[in-house]
Amino acid sequence: MQNPIQQTINYVKLTLAGAEVGHDWFHIERVYKSAKAINAIEKGDELVVLFAALLHDIADPKFNNGDEEIGPNKAETFLKSINVELAVIDHVKLIIQNMSFKNSFDQNKFTSKEMQIVQDADRLDAIGAIGIARAFTYGGFKNRVLYDPAIPPVQNHSKESYKNTTAPTINHFYEKLLLLKDMMNTETGKVIALERHHFMLSYLDQFYGEWEGKK
Numbered sequence: 001m002q003n004p005i006q007q008t009i010n011y012v013k014l015t016l017a018g019a020e021v022g023h024d025w026f027h028i029e030r031v032y033k034s035a036k037a038i039n040a041i042e043k044g045d046e047l048v049v050l051f052a053a054l055l056h057d058i059a060d061p062k063f064n065n066g067d068e069e070i071g072p073n074k075a076e077t078f079l080k081s082i083n084v085e086l087a088v089i090d091h092v093k094l095i096i097q098n099m100s101f102k103n104s105f106d107q108n109k110f111t112s113k114e115m116q117i118v119q120d121a122d123r124l125d126a127i128g129a130i131g132i133a134r135a136f137t138y139g140g141f142k143n144r145v146l147y148d149p150a151i152p153p154v155q156n157h158s159k160e161s162y163k164n165t166t167a168p169t170i171n172h173f174y175e176k177l178l179l180l181k182d183m184m185n186t187e188t189g190k191v192i193a194l195e196r197h198h199f200m201l202s203y204l205d206q207f208y209g210e211w212e213g214k215k
Contacts, residue, residue, distance in 0.1 A: 128196030
């Protein structure tokens with residue numbers, strides 16, 4: 001009999017086969033590894049952290065008509081099928097329901113040490129070199145233009161306007177990616193995020209230089 005974490009890994013790999021490549025098994029694997037490393041320092045409940053990291057994008061609302069309950073419910077059903085304790089399942093479900101960036105627009109949302117760890121790991125995968133690659137991959141998937149100087153970034157999105165944006169991919173840096181450094185929860189996450197943040201700033205400087213034909 002496989003242990004519950006390996007069973008979960010197998011389930012996620014199978015479920016996400018053929019997923020959009022910025023939200024596929026390799027994204028989950030990176031978040032899982034980062035969450036495990038952060039948790040080794042921050043000392044949350046490891047089982048909750050690992051289950052939540054593995055299952056957090058099992059049915060991303062972006063690819064399910066905006067339905068925010070499919071993912072948490074699929075995670076719950078799977079964890080019950082492998083006989084995980086109900087208290088752990090409830091905690092994991094709350095993390096999945098509340099950890100995404102779009103839910104930062106909500107007030108009085110759930111939080112816990114374990115959610116903060118998994119959220120930091122997920123946010124780290126949204127910034128730096130891989131974060132840039134994922135942003136343009138998703139932009140291409142949605143057929144969005146790279147950049148349009150006539151369309152400025154939105155400074156104060158609501159949750160609904162953020163979910164429904166069709167803005168150029170470069171705008172996403174200002175509407176999310178460059179904000180994440182100051183939204184990290186753990187000291188471990190903050191240290192890693194700082195280097196990745198500076199890399200994105202350097203990238204944007206190069207991007208605009210090339211756009212204007214100056215570099």
